[in-house]
Amino acid sequence: MTLEDISRKMIELDIDNIGEAVKAELDAGAAPGAILNALTSGLDEVGRRYESSEYFLAELVLAGETVKDALAVLEPHLKSDESEVKDRIVVATVRGDNHDIGKNLLITMLLSSGLEIIDLGMDCPSEKIVETVREAGARVVALSCLLTMTLREISVVDQALKEAGLRDGVKIIVGGAPLNMELAKELGADDFGADAIEGVRRIRALLEG
Template structure:
């Protein structure tokens, strides 16, 4: 087993093999950071395949789940990431029980070296405020797949403002009913078409802060 094998297993979306492969590399004494890097390279390749329409949403979902399996084995062996690229709170807004897009984003962010706080789905604004306070997050990534829940983005923005946190955190949103114009109207700073696009935008938001 080599790091290239781990990368290939991830790209091949072999969810049944990834945990064993990571374990085997750890047992062989490989630096956990190098294993994480191999996983990141694999996820980057998956992102490229998705953008080139060789992989679709189904593959992206499976990639996220496969990465989660790898990360679950790796996490206890990784030092607290002193060089984390930043902290992101991810949540699906109150009233929305869809979490596929959010889960993909969480996995991609983790594999790219971000500290991620996954607040879950159907999340009330106060819980998001609390998570931002606890984690000192630079970005809040909100998902809303329902037209009737997009107003919750505005509610979250106002709650962060009332808590004195709005100027310390950027809000990025995604979901079928949204676009950049609507995102801005609802009080968000940015909009992403999908999870792969979201990574790029979040990187830019943190670097510009």
């Protein structure tokens, strides 16, 4: 078993064997961080295949499940391996909306990114988002909104962060069926992710920018 095998199993979505493969690598003395990088590299290839229509939503979701199984084995080792402070991002589905596929997919795609993700769940009020951003010092708020009926909640969150004096220190990125970049900006967001893969890329850019 090698780190390339870990990446390959990730790319081939070998969910039945990924946990064992990670364990074998750890037993063989591989650094947990190197295994995480191998998973991330595999996940990047999954994203590329999704964007070129070789993979579809079900495969993308299965990739997320595969990462979860791998991290279940790897995570206890990572904690003792790591000391740096992670960037925090808050993820939520807006108030009035009870859809979580897009939100959960974004979270699983971010699992191996080294970020600390705070999942506030579905139907999330702006007050809770503001409070969490303040307490956690989050730099990005990622909002999912699938319903046309709840689009205005994005503006509500934008406004609530402004009123709390937090807006300058935090970026808002949004995604969901009725949205596009133009509408996202009109509603007060800084950015828009057309899908989970693009969302991850744009969140990274927001954190770097």
